[in-house]
Amino acid sequence: MEASANSPTGHLLVVDDDREIRALLKRFLTRQGFRVTTAADGTEIEQILANWSIDLLILDLMLPGKDGMAICRELRAKSTLPIVMLTVMGEETDRIKGFEGGADDYVAKPFNPHELLARIRAVLRRTQLSPQPVSAGDGRVLIFGNWRLNLSLRRLQSKNGTLVDLSTSEFDLLAAFAERSQQVLSRDQLLDLTRGQVEMPFDRKIDMQVSRLRHKIEEDPKHPHLIKTVRGGGYVFTAKVERDEKPAA
Amino acid sequence: MEASANSPTGHLLVVDDDREIRALLKRFLTRQGFRVTTAADGTEIEQILANWSIDLLILDLMLPGKDGMAICRELRAKSTLPIVMLTVMGEETDRIKGFEGGADDYVAKPFNPHELLARIRAVLRRTQLSPQPVSAGDGRVLIFGNWRLNLSLRRLQSKNGTLVDLSTSEFDLLAAFAERSQQVLSRDQLLDLTRGQVEMPFDRKIDMQVSRLRHKIEEDPKHPHLIKTVRGGGYVFTAKVERDEKPAA
DNA sequence: CTACTCCGTTACAATCGGTTACAATTTTTT
DNA sequence: AAAAAATTGTAACCGATTGTAACGGAGTAG
Numbered sequence: 001m002e003a004s005a006n007s008p009t010g011h012l013l014v015v016d017d018d019r020e021i022r023a024l025l026k027r028f029l030t031r032q033g034f035r036v037t038t039a040a041d042g043t044e045i046e047q048i049l050a051n052w053s054i055d056l057l058i059l060d061l062m063l064p065g066k067d068g069m070a071i072c073r074e075l076r077a078k079s080t081l082p083i084v085m086l087t088v089m090g091e092e093t094d095r096i097k098g099f100e101g102g103a104d105d106y107v108a109k110p111f112n113p114h115e116l117l118a119r120i121r122a123v124l125r126r127t128q129l130s131p132q133p134v135s136a137g138d139g140r141v142l143i144f145g146n147w148r149l150n151l152s153l154r155r156l157q158s159k160n161g162t163l164v165d166l167s168t169s170e171f172d173l174l175a176a177f178a179e180r181s182q183q184v185l186s187r188d189q190l191l192d193l194t195r196g197q198v199e200m201p202f203d204r205k206i207d208m209q210v211s212r213l214r215h216k217i218e219e220d221p222k223h224p225h226l227i228k229t230v231r232g233g234g235y236v237f238t239a240k241v242e243r244d245e246k247p248a249a
Numbered sequence: 250m251e252a253s254a255n256s257p258t259g260h261l262l263v264v265d266d267d268r269e270i271r272a273l274l275k276r277f278l279t280r281q282g283f284r285v286t287t288a289a290d291g292t293e294i295e296q297i298l299a300n301w302s303i304d305l306l307i308l309d310l311m312l313p314g315k316d317g318m319a320i321c322r323e324l325r326a327k328s329t330l331p332i333v334m335l336t337v338m339g340e341e342t343d344r345i346k347g348f349e350g351g352a353d354d355y356v357a358k359p360f361n362p363h364e365l366l367a368r369i370r371a372v373l374r375r376t377q378l379s380p381q382p383v384s385a386g387d388g389r390v391l392i393f394g395n396w397r398l399n400l401s402l403r404r405l406q407s408k409n410g411t412l413v414d415l416s417t418s419e420f421d422l423l424a425a426f427a428e429r430s431q432q433v434l435s436r437d438q439l440l441d442l443t444r445g446q447v448e449m450p451f452d453r454k455i456d457m458q459v460s461r462l463r464h465k466i467e468e469d470p471k472h473p474h475l476i477k478t479v480r481g482g483g484y485v486f487t488a489k490v491e492r493d494e495k496p497a498a
Numbered sequence: 499c500t501a502c503t504c505c506g507t508t509a510c511a512a513t514c515g516g517t518t519a520c521a522a523t524t525t526t527t528t
Numbered sequence: 529a530a531a532a533a534a535t536t537g538t539a540a541c542c543g544a545t546t547g548t549a550a551c552g553g554a555g556t557a558g
Contacts, residue, residue, distance in 0.1 A: 167514060167515080168478075168479070168480055169514080170514095203516095204517075204518085204536090204537095205515080207536070207537070207538085208516075208517090208537090208538075211536095211537060211538055212514095212515085212538095214537095215538095221537095222537095229536070231523090231524070231525090231536075232525095416503080416504060417504085418504080418505075452506095453506085453507075453508085453546090454505080454506065454507090456546070456547070456548085457505075457507090457548075458505080459547090460548060461505085461548095463547095464548095470547095471547095478545095478547090480513095480514070480515090480544095480546075481545075
């Protein structure tokens with residue numbers, strides 16, 4: 001009754017072509033305190049997103065018309081909306097995971113609603129509620145507001161309390177690193193990740209960006225601990241990024 | 250600090266000649282997350298309404314001097330301010346209801362505070378179309394009385410109780426942002442949205458407007474949380490805006 | 499009239515990020 | 529091993545973009 005008056009938990013958009021699943025999810029998730037909007041296919045998504053403040057998208061992989069994966073990639077390209085994909089059970093799942101469509105999590109159908117709920121909560125927690133601490137290893141802790149919703153903070157807080165302001169592109173770069181911590185990223189990849197550009201030969205943009213970022217977040221920029229150079233390869237972000245839960249395999 | 254972070258905010262005016270009831274209601278309703286102003290009789294009502302953005306009036310039927318019902322009718326004639334009348338138990342109630350004084354709801358004294366609360370919420374839900382609180386995320390700035398209904402009210406209420414007056418165009422700008430929260434809006438779009446003008450090259454109107462608005466609503470204008478700059482793109486309003494109506498599913 | 503408030507314009511400072519140049523470092527070649 | 533080539537770090541510079549102080553005109557209230 002009164003529960004709909006304030007939506008403490010969030011507004012979800014469920015896109016699935018199966019009417020029954022839509023109904024089921026709507027009922028279940030509503031009862032869990034979410035506000036739930038549903039759509040049968042991808043055509044309305046843009047419209048809905050434009051007009052409503054959606055917190056998380058639950059997207060079926062198989063959709064009539066435009067494929068769920070395509071939608072996911074498109075959205076990812078231009079927003080940071082958290083996405084949970086529904087996939088069919090089986091080897092598909094692996095292929096899709098490998099594919100890295102960019103969703104925040106995957107749930108295989110048929111699913112246990114409570115598992116889906118747990119995933120949703122985890123993703124929400126990861127992406128908006130809890131700030132993601134990034135431990136610098138040297139005792140400092142860099143704290144992101146919610147960096148996945150890049151729109152929030154561009155300010156990092158180190159353990160001792162000092163604040164560092166990052167410019168947008170510095171922030172994007174750091175976010176790209178943090179999302180793939182321990183992975184070596186080439187300059188091309190970074191360029192693509194941070195602004196969708198592709199390689200230009202002898203481009204030093206990234207170098208400069210990395211240099212500048214280091215000067216802001218490294219204790220001693222001459223001997224970086226967080227962003228290491230891989231000669232001939234690119235850069236790696238070596239700090240630990242704490243996450244809530246990894247999606248189980 | 251109260252735990253009303255996610256309660257619907259609103260500013261109530263309680264008019265009752267009984268000091269105890271005023272105190273009781275103020276305490277109770279404040280604890281429920283409302284901002285409460287009280288008055289002992291009808292003489293101050295005009296004054297208060299003129300200076301404060303009142304969302305709902307709780308009005309005792311029996312008042313010294315001007316009768317509650319008369320006040321109600323007068324207000325109804327010239328505004329859409331939601332009104333909940335307090336009446337005495339008994340057959341009076343029916344007569345009054347039949348009388349159609351124009352109040353949105355009636356509650357009989359003595360009343361259970363929780364019932365009154367439920368009525369208040371119901372009325373607010375009914376009458377406030379699409380306003381709603383805009384939460385600053387950090388729990389701070391909350392907005393608005395009914396900005397959709399009553400465009401003459403341009404007062405924002407922040408959590409700590411301070412009020413900020415916005416000029417018309419500042420208000421329009423904020424409304425434009427709030428209606429498209431999370432979307433990057435170019436200066437052109439904003440200009441169009443707020444006053445139907447089209448682009449003039451090198452126009453800094455919007456910049457100034459944004460700057461001025463930030464100084465009013467941002468906690469720290471140097472590091473804005475609500476209205477973010479997108480270099481080369483425009484601005485984004487990042488706060489969550491809760492909405493009521495749902496798109497068809 | 500005077501006093502305000504609102505808001506557009508201008509001007510200037512600050513910031514951002516791309517480019518270039520060059521030094522330092524590492525790898526490859528001779 | 530020395531020289532050359534490749535790779536990286538970054539200072540320095542610059543054009544573009546943004547923030548905002550300051551001024552002043554228009555409108556309004558008293």
